[in-house]
Amino acid sequence: MSNLKILVGCKRVIDFAVKPRVNSAKKAVETANVKHSLNPFDEIAVEEALRLREKLGNNIVKEIIALTCGPPKAQEQLRTALAMGADKAVHVEVGKDDSEANILQPLSVAKLFRAIIEKEQPNLVILGKQAIDDDASQTGQMLAGLLNWPQATFASKVDINDDKLTVTREVDGGLETISCKLPAIVTTDLRLNEPRFATLPNIMKAKKKPLVKYTPDQLNVDITPRLEIISVTEPPVRKGGTKVESVEELISKLKQAGL
Amino acid sequence: MSYIPNLRIGLTRNTLLKNFIIGNVGNVGRKRIISFRYFANSIESSTSGAEIPAKKHAPTKEVSFTADKYTYLHRNHNFKELTQDDIRFFASILPASGLIIDNEDDLMPYNVDWMRKYRGKSRLVARPKTTKQVSQILKYCNENKLAVVPQGGNTGLVGGGVPVFDEIIINTNNLNQIRSFDPVAGTLTCDAGCILEVLDNYLAKRGYMMPLDLGAKGSCHIGGNVATNAGGLRLLRYGSLHGSVLGLEVVLPDGTILDNLSTLRKDNTGYDIKQLFIGSEGTLGIITGVSILTPSKPKAVNVAVLGVNSFQNVQNAFVTSKNKLSEILSAFEFWDSNSLKLLKAHNIQGTKFPLEDNYPFYVLVEISGSNKDHDDEKLQNFLEELLTNEIVKDGVVAQDDTQIATLWSLREGIPEACSKAGAVYKYDISIPLSVFYQMVEDIRNRLQSAGVLGEDKLVKDVIGYGHIGDGNLHLNITAKSYDPEITNLIEPYVYEWTEQHNGSISAEHGLGLMKANYLRYSKSPSMISIMKQIKQNIDPNGIMNPYKFLPAQ
The missing domain is CATH 3.30.70.2190 (Alpha-Beta Plaits)
Structure with a gap:
């Protein structure tokens, strides 16, 4: 294999250190005025692309493209990817802000990705296995279906030899190793790698890297939601325990509770 | 998909995943890191300022008595030793839950500092619930020449919060009520025994935060912070407690309650007495209430x-x-x-x-x-x-x-x-x-x-x-x-x-027992002399936190 062009997904999500709150309409998680960051699994995807280039060399990995679909502010997340080391960013602008109305469903995202992939012609797409806001874990699989490419999901190890991709996957019972031909879709699991920090010189360089913008209309993709969210609720609050004074009291409480 | 088993616990996927991320990456870094923020910072933060949530000391190696370790220290024989009569008096003021008497195991966490460097021999811990009780206790101790050591979260670094000999420990654990908060001015008034982190969480819900932050915030008391003029991580931005404390309620050794719980930012009437108690390390009186100016929480x-x-x-x-x-x-x-x-x-x-x-x-x-x-x-x-x-x-x-x-x-x-x-x-x-x-x-x-x-x-x-x-x-x-x-x-x-080089030998940890005799390196003889006069004037019997803070000679 002589050329590898990698596309990585970079979703803007609520920062994972922020405690999510259900909005007053109980239809989604509150997103307005909440700190947003790059989806941690996508950060792992960017890191993996960078590591592949470090391993295989610049003459094999020609370009790493970061792609996001989201509001204008999603460019912050693209800048993060560029500062980590991606070469170019593509932004499909959807909506004006982080409000719930602008949330894209996985099928729309997969279609937008397909449109960009047709333009950019990458032969490896690395996505987070899921985004930590809706936890859908569908985009990678849907994209593989739309493109009719092989998929290797929940990767904890990725190797490339010529045009053969070998991926170790995390499954319930342990690890599974599969191989397939490129082009292919990989989705990242948590233990794949530990992402690097954006260094100052790279942050400065990132400002000069190209960022291309599209709209769903320009790409001829219909992003109308296909699913309706009926309601979103918070988990029940854990009730605190009580202290007992004596063994007798403990036993009587246990009996009361029918244990 | 390794997170699936977790779903059975019945949390939402979102919360879950977040827990999951913390839990797993934690093994190689993140979780540990996050928790370090809360206890590791520890050592440098401040006296009653500092550190480490646990107050119970694991029964590992015996800590040797301060008095045995530092032989230059001698018990002041003017102080009375605790008698059954004294114990009866304390029992008449405090409920059983507010007293620990002669029980070696129960006394241990109060007698030993968290660094396990100092260990006193106190036989009695009093944990008053009200300012009035503090006043009654101090009045009695003063009249009977019983030495006392005021104690907050016991997170100090210079041995200031634990007894040297048999001083009675007056712990502020039970003085833990938030008295009032003004959401317009951002002024908070609370008991001295409120834990810094509890106050910070209380304020966070209202868009404010405490003007100080320390590694020990999960244990240290605001009263101890003020008594030791704790510094910590927010000092650069929000200044020292000499600026942010607006008022104090202090009980003097003779039982007088000095009510100066002002929430005014400007008050040029008379000597600013509260400043004397900020950083006095319990040698002049016991702080029982604090009013403090809180900045709004940065977004x-x-x-x-x-x-x-x-x-x-x-x-x-x-x-x-x-x-x-x-x-x-x-x-x-x-x-x-x-x-x-x-x-x-x-x-x-x-x-x-x-x-x-x-x-x-x-x-x-x-x-x-x-x-x-x-x-x-x-x-x-x-x-x-x-x-x-x-x-x-x-x-x-x-x-x-x-x-x-x-x-x-x-x-x-x-x-x-x-x-x-x-x-x-x-x-x-x-x-x-x-x-x-x-x-x-x-x-x-x-x-x-x-x-x-x-x-x-x-x-x-x-x-x-x-x-x-x-x-x-x-x-x-x-x-x-x-x-x-x-x-x-x-x-x-x-x-x-x-x-x-015109520096200070104690920037934020305080003097306590460790540096009492080195004060001369930072303060002139005339300064030390005035300090001693103040001490003599407010605490003539010298019962408040003896052997510490000021040099013996």
């Missing part, structure tokens, strides 16, 4: 860690930060390469260090403001200027809250790493920035030429870190064990050095 925070080639450039970076970041600058911390080496050796930080090359100095800059875009732009300009002027060689900027926590954990993990290295000699010094790091180098040279510094020698390393923004150096000397030979090489050299 946007970010952190950068920079690699710097010389200490001159650390200073240049600090000047640039004041210039370019001005009002959003909230912390400017530094540590040297020896600190980092120690951190790596003890793997405190857990993850890979974010910078690839080694630098002699590292700087952590924190900004906090109200508008992320605006603040980020300022940070960019600042960092660009540092790079173009070659003040900084390399650096990283956090891209999310997890990375912010990770970067802070580097700085906050250092005291933790020190404590794992064996014995640590800790010095907490204020000195002008021009000679700031020279002190570390001079000590290093001194120990080197004495032939005791090296991997397999008595002293393992000399490290420097601290709050550049406050001119506060934490000089830590790690050794195999506490050894008189090392002590003699360091002390009083460190104190003399500090005196020669």
Whole structure:
């Protein structure tokens, strides 16, 4: 294999250190005025692309493209990817802000990705296995279906030899190793790698890297939601325990509770 | 999909995944890091300021009695010893739950400091619930010449909060009510025994925060913070407690309740008596209530860690930060390469260090403001200027809250790493920035030429870190064990050095028992004389926290 062009997904999500709150309409998680960051699994995807280039060399990995679909502010997340080391960013602008109305469903995202992939012609797409806001874990699989490419999901190890991709996957019972031909879709699991920090010189360089913008209309993709969210609720609050004074009291409480 | 089994617990997927991320990555870094923020910072923060949530001491090695260890200390025979009559009196004021009497195991956590360096022999702990009870107890103790030691969260670093001999411990645990909060002025009034973190959480819900933050926030009491004038991480931005404390309620040794719980910002009527109690370490009275001005909680925070080639450039970076970041600058911390080496050796930080090359100095800059875009732009300009002027060689900027926590954990993990290295000699010094790091180098040279510094020698390393923004150096000397030979090489050299450079031998830890006799290195004889007069005047029987704070002679 002589050329590898990698596309990585970079979703803007609520920062994972922020405690999510259900909005007053109980239809989604509150997103307005909440700190947003790059989806941690996508950060792992960017890191993996960078590591592949470090391993295989610049003459094999020609370009790493970061792609996001989201509001204008999603460019912050693209800048993060560029500062980590991606070469170019593509932004499909959807909506004006982080409000719930602008949330894209996985099928729309997969279609937008397909449109960009047709333009950019990458032969490896690395996505987070899921985004930590809706936890859908569908985009990678849907994209593989739309493109009719092989998929290797929940990767904890990725190797490339010529045009053969070998991926170790995390499954319930342990690890599974599969191989397939490129082009292919990989989705990242948590233990794949530990992402690097954006260094100052790279942050400065990132400002000069190209960022291309599209709209769903320009790409001829219909992003109308296909699913309706009926309601979103918070988990029940854990009730605190009580202290007992004596063994007798403990036993009587246990009996009361029918244990 | 490894997170699926967790779903059976019945949390939402979202919460779950977040837990999951923390839990798993935690093994290699993140979880540990996040929690370090809350306990590791520890050692350098302040006296009643500091550290470590657990108050119970594991029954590992016996801590030897302070009185046996420091033979220059002698019990003052003017003080009465506790009798059955006294115990009956305390029992008449406090319920059984407010008293611990003659029970070795129950007394232990109050008699021993958290560093397990000091141990008193008190037979009685009183835990009053009201200011009136404090007043009754002190009045009785004063009349009967029973010595007392006021105690908050027992997180001090200089042995100020534990008894030396058989002083009665008056602990503020049960004085824990928030009295009022004014959401317009941002003034909080509360009991002295409120835990700093509890107050911070209470305020966070209302859009405010405490003007101070310490590693010990999960244990330390606000009363102890005020009594020791605790410094900590927010001092650069929000100033010392001498500025933010608006009023105090204090019980004097004779039982008088000084009610000065003002919430006024301006009040020029008479001597500002409350200032006397801030930092008096329980030697004049017991603080029972505090009113404090709280700043609004910043909405946007970010952190950068920079690699710097010389200490001159650390200073240049600090000047640039004041210039370019001005009002959003909230912390400017530094540590040297020896600190980092120690951190790596003890793997405190857990993850890979974010910078690839080694630098002699590292700087952590924190900004906090109200508008992320605006603040980020300022940070960019600042960092660009540092790079173009070659003040900084390399650096990283956090891209999310997890990375912010990770970067802070580097700085906050250092005291933790020190404590794992064996014995640590800790010095907490204020000195002008021009000679700031020279002190570390001079000590290093001194120990080197004495032939005791090296991997397999008595002293393992000399490290420097601290709050550049406050001119506060934490000089830590790690050794195999506490050894008189090392002590003699360091002390009083460190104190003399500090005196020669117009510094202070205690920037934020206080004097306590550890530094009481070294006060002369920072204060003139006439100053000490006035201090003694004040002490004599307010506490003529000397029952309040004896043997500490002021030199014996």
